[in-house]
Amino acid sequence: MNYQVDxxxxxxxxxxxxxxxxxxxxxEELRQNYLTIMAEPDFQEELQALLKDYVGRPTxxxxxxxxxxxxxxxxxxxxxxxxxxxxxxxNNTIGQILLAKRLGKTRIIAETGAGQHxxxxxxxxxxxxxxxxVYMGEVDVERQAPNVxxxxxLGATVVPATSGSKTLKDATNEAIRDWINxxxxxxxxxxxxxxxxxxxxxxxRFQAVISEEMKSQLLEKTGxxxxxxxxxxxxxxxxxxxxxxxxxxxxxxxLVAAEAAGLGIDSGESxxxxxxxxxxxxxxxxxxxxxTEDGQVTEPYSISAGLDYPGVGPLHAxxxxxGRAIFESITDEEALQAVLELTRLEGIIPALETAHALAAxxxxxxxPDEVVVINLSGRGDKDLATYLDRxxxxxx
Amino acid sequence: xxxxxxxxxxxxxxxxxxxxxxxxxPSLEDTVPIILELEKNGVDLIEIxxxxxxxxxxxxxxxxxxxxxxxxxxxxxxxxxxLKDIRQHTQIPLxxxxxxxxxxxxGVERFLQKASELGIDGLILPDLPLSDYVxxxxxxxxxxxxxxxxxxxxxxxxxxxxxxxxxxxxxxxxVSSASVTGSTTEQSVSNTAYFERVNxxxxxxxxxxxxxxxxxxxxxxxxxxxxxxxxxSAFIKALAKEGNLTENISTFIQSIRQNEIV
Numbered sequence: 325m326n327y328q329v330d331x332x333x334x335x336x337x338x339x340x341x342x343x344x345x346x347x348x349x350x351x352e353e354l355r356q357n358y359l360t361i362m363a364e365p366d367f368q369e370e371l372q373a374l375l376k377d378y379v380g381r382p383t384x385x386x387x388x389x390x391x392x393x394x395x396x397x398x399x400x401x402x403x404x405x406x407x408x409x410x411x412x413x414x415n416n417t418i419g420q421i422l423l424a425k426r427l428g429k430t431r432i433i434a435e436t437g438a439g440q441h442x443x444x445x446x447x448x449x450x451x452x453x454x455x456x457x458v459y460m461g462e463v464d465v466e467r468q469a470p471n472v473x474x475x476x477x478l479g480a481t482v483v484p485a486t487s488g489s490k491t492l493k494d495a496t497n498e499a500i501r502d503w504i505n506x507x508x509x510x511x512x513x514x515x516x517x518x519x520x521x522x523x524x525x526x527x528x529r530f531q532a533v534i535s536e537e538m539k540s541q542l543l544e545k546t547g548x549x550x551x552x553x554x555x556x557x558x559x560x561x562x563x564x565x566x567x568x569x570x571x572x573x574x575x576x577x578x579l580v581a582a583e584a585a586g587l588g589i590d591s592g593e594s595x596x597x598x599x600x601x602x603x604x605x606x607x608x609x610x611x612x613x614x615x616t617e618d619g620q621v622t623e624p625y626s627i628s629a630g631l632d633y634p635g636v637g638p639l640h641a642x643x644x645x646x647g648r649a650i651f652e653s654i655t656d657e658e659a660l661q662a663v664l665e666l667t668r669l670e671g672i673i674p675a676l677e678t679a680h681a682l683a684a685x686x687x688x689x690x691x692p693d694e695v696v697v698i699n700l701s702g703r704g705d706k707d708l709a710t711y712l713d714r715x716x717x718x719x720x
Numbered sequence: 721x722x723x724x725x726x727x728x729x730x731x732x733x734x735x736x737x738x739x740x741x742x743x744x745x746p747s748l749e750d751t752v753p754i755i756l757e758l759e760k761n762g763v764d765l766i767e768i769x770x771x772x773x774x775x776x777x778x779x780x781x782x783x784x785x786x787x788x789x790x791x792x793x794x795x796x797x798x799x800x801x802x803l804k805d806i807r808q809h810t811q812i813p814l815x816x817x818x819x820x821x822x823x824x825x826x827g828v829e830r831f832l833q834k835a836s837e838l839g840i841d842g843l844i845l846p847d848l849p850l851s852d853y854v855x856x857x858x859x860x861x862x863x864x865x866x867x868x869x870x871x872x873x874x875x876x877x878x879x880x881x882x883x884x885x886x887x888x889x890x891x892x893x894x895v896s897s898a899s900v901t902g903s904t905t906e907q908s909v910s911n912t913a914y915f916e917r918v919n920x921x922x923x924x925x926x927x928x929x930x931x932x933x934x935x936x937x938x939x940x941x942x943x944x945x946x947x948x949x950x951x952x953s954a955f956i957k958a959l960a961k962e963g964n965l966t967e968n969i970s971t972f973i974q975s976i977r978q979n980e981i982v
Contacts, residue, residue: 346871508875619826
């Protein structure tokens, strides 16, 4: 089985570039140039220097002793939460902004849900002195006020998306419409492994640094590059794509994708695309998609704004369909319990998205001599309001 | 055999008025009355929009009309049911326009057969890639006598326009400027160099200009550079006005045609 994108932009039957003609030249320009530019020595030199000194890579691979004792196995945390801006998102925005500069673009647009990708984009735009416009659903603008403030402080213009359900999918629609209206000078930094080809492949390549580092770190700590399990949360799926990337062709490493079940798979309030989705087209990509019988895209629900997406990247749709990855659905409640567990056992407050991966540990059946890597994709600062609201800390 | 689109262009090569509306807007059962009223007012070609929740190429007017239509329970099966006797009432060329996902869920092959049975003449699916069309669907379109209409924009390279021209057999939809539908920021159809470039290519298909055409001035300007023009968002705004449908339609169409020398 091949897990890399093919010449036409497909992973198995998923992927492609289902875009209106207005977007064709933009997407085609990127498709023709991304691999060449990414392979240029001066691009790599600039990227590696920024990843090291600005982002703070390599991120540690930390042996979580107390968590391991609790589950009677060996758990390592890949600390993407220690990156600048607090999540893995910046691995991708750094890469794409360098690409945008080399394509001569002067105006940057992005979509954001919880605001992490928006902040990571606003950050690199400040660094590179480029104009930055971030589309964010009106509903998310209200519930993620601290990240809106960060973006504005970084000099970005935050435009509330008022169409449709006013969340991530609509912010993405608005960003795409902006790109249609500004085809010459504008570069669209997509935040996940979604959208038309070449975005899923390009974003996966920029996030692949996660599994590249994991390999050498595991070799040093365990004597083998290969763990038994890698677990990552999946909304669009960029941190999972990065954590899985260099292990896709190593079948003895089990890949586990944790999706948001929201209030439960059958509750009608869920974002578990692998269970509830059917093949369809969203944002230019053929993938699994939550939709009505008539093909209208439905609004997902999760307590985590970062997993609240009705589709999933085409690579993940392929990993699901081929059986290469195991998909676990985690409810809001299970994710919240996992937040508290990691906080109290290891002194690390994870993001709500990441907590879905942590909540899957108990379902693995990992043995005492096995090695589990959890991709700790982001830190929980942005979710403190939710945590304070949900947990009763009085008297503890 | 020629379909109604091809016959239309053969009979009337200049000054064509094509109108787009979203099926299910303003009310669920307005589809057939709007079609018949447009024909009565001298419109040449009608594009029936199939609403989609996430219309990437559309501006706010068509987005909102689509939301209303979906809330009104418009679906592809419902639309087909409404159109089942349409050819007993009118011979105006009819094109269905929408996004690929709802058509995929209905089943592309089944969709094309059904559309053909009902007397539909063509389709516009902006997010169906040319390569997929040629590889998977072109033969099916041809078997069913349906024209597949492609868009070109000021950014479309000449070679690609030629490729599109080879694979379509209705007309070429020339998007007036880099924008989503419904933009009225430009008060004139000003991209003359682009239209002349396309016109000078000697294409086998005629062209119609759409996007941003919203009044008699922009309609007339567009007609100077192509076989005709398409009006969508401005018509939907007219449908949304107070008053009855019949009057709104005739007032609007007359306002568009007012500069024409009859």
